Amino acid sequence: MLDPIVNFFTRIFQWIGRGIGFAVGVILWPFMWAGHWYTQRGWILKAVLGLALLMLIGLYGYFIWNTQVWSNFNPAYAEAYNFTQPAGTAPAQPAPSATGETAGVEGEVKTCTNSAIVQVAADLIDFNVNENAWISSMILYKLGFFGMDWDRTPFLDNKASFQRGVNQAIRRTAVELVDTLGRVRGTSQIDQNLQDARGAITFDEETWYFGLRPFGPKTPTPSFYRTAASSLRAFNDRLMKCEVVFNARADNLLQFVDRIASDIGSTSDLIRDRSQNFNSGWFDTRADDRFWFAYGQLYGYYGILTAAHHDFQQILDNRGLTPLWNSVEGQLKAALAIQPLIISNGREDGWIMPTHLTTMGFYVLRVRSNLVEVRSVLDR
Structure with a gap:
């Protein structure tokens, strides 16, 4: 039967x-x-091809190692900073404004001190390109997976997306340092160190040692970013020597917060679009790119906003903004605690596959909402 x-x-x-x-x-x-063909070749060709194969295996080993090992990655890294006045330096002094008057409490122009924002921005660049290899400009990342962009695959692209997110926060900060924070008024001269830093950090993220458009050898992306870090540190050195100023005015903080909120808002919209229009769960190969870009952006802003707390401490205390600012930092830290092994972009009402992308979007919106609230208090 x-x-x-x-x-x-x-x-x-x-x-x-x-x-x-x-x-x-x-x-x-x-x-x-290929193995059968190889065994029938002469020993010279075998040696050349064998050496080329060994080099390719070594390159892929190096590439895979760098995409999987995240050196000095620490979601709570901002807590390690101790933003205090360096021993032996003069206390911060109000500098004359463009009209010749000394700035007051709501318009403090600092000099002879250290800018925490500049310090953290330089450290984040160092983390991206010195403590770790910059993935986006590596030759094997540019070649892709059998011609397919690594960002369209479910593996070996998370670190690249994370680094680009961190870099986005640094770029936004560099622009604000040039336009407002590193000068007394909008009509005053732009600091050359900050200008050099902005130009270097806004260089494209994918340049290798050689390119086709234009054809010829090139300076790779990490070299430009290292130059940006050096320029930022040079500005801080001159700031401590009382040669330049850091304009910690309330209106500058308002603009800085507003630009960060807009930057985060763009990422929120990117996440919303992916979450609403692509619900493939664990099979959405682009969900991890969106997630880790947003994660990297929040990672960068966590340190930068913690540094801004130090640089604008007087403004925050006078406006009663310290509790709200602490809340922003706490939400950033909470968002960075989300580190799923595999990113899933499931339906919001689904019960089989989780919705990591929607969860990250929720935290991004919470941070943005609090920044908008900080801005409205500063605008009163």
Whole structure:
């Protein structure tokens, strides 16, 4: 009675086994053909091809290692900073404004001190390109996975997206340092160190040592970013020597917060679009890019806004904004605690696959909402 059933399932498993064997054979056939072809070549060609193969294996090993190992990654890194006046330096002094008057409490222009924002921005660049390899401009990342952009695959692209998110926060900060924070008034001269930093950090993120447009050798992206970090540190050195100013005015803080809120808002819209229009759960190969870009952006702003707390301490205390600012920092830290192994972009009402992208979007909106509230208090 049971023989027909047993025979049926036996044939099913045989077909499955043959199908798996056929698939494995198709995958291995190019390698077997290449191995057979290689054994029939002369020893000189064998040596050249063997050396090239070893170099390729080494490059891929180096590439995979750098995409998977995140050196000095610490979601609570901002807590390690101790923004205090360096020993032996003069206390911060109000500098003359463009009209010749000394700035008051709501218009403090600092000099002979250290800017925490500039320090953190330089440290984040160092984290991105010195403590870690800059993934986006590595030759194997640019070549992709058999011609397919790594961002369209479910693996080896998370660190690149994270680094670009951190870099986005640094770029926004560099622009504000040039336009407002590093000068007394909008009509005063732009500081050259900050200008150099802005130009270097806004360089494109994917340049390798050689390119086609234009054709020829190039300076790679990490070199430009290292120059930006050096320029930021040079500005801070001159600031401590009383040679330049840091304009910690309330209106500058208002603009800085407003620009950060707008920047985060753009990322929120990016997440919303992906979350609403692509609900493939664990099979959405672009969800991890959106998630880790947003994560990196919040990672960068966590340190920068913590630094701004120090640089604008007097303004925050006078306006009663310290509790609200602490709330922003707390929400950033809470968002950085979300580190799923695999990013899923499931439906919001789904019950099988989680919605990591929507969760990150929720935290991004919470941070933005609090920044908008800070801005409205400063605008009163």
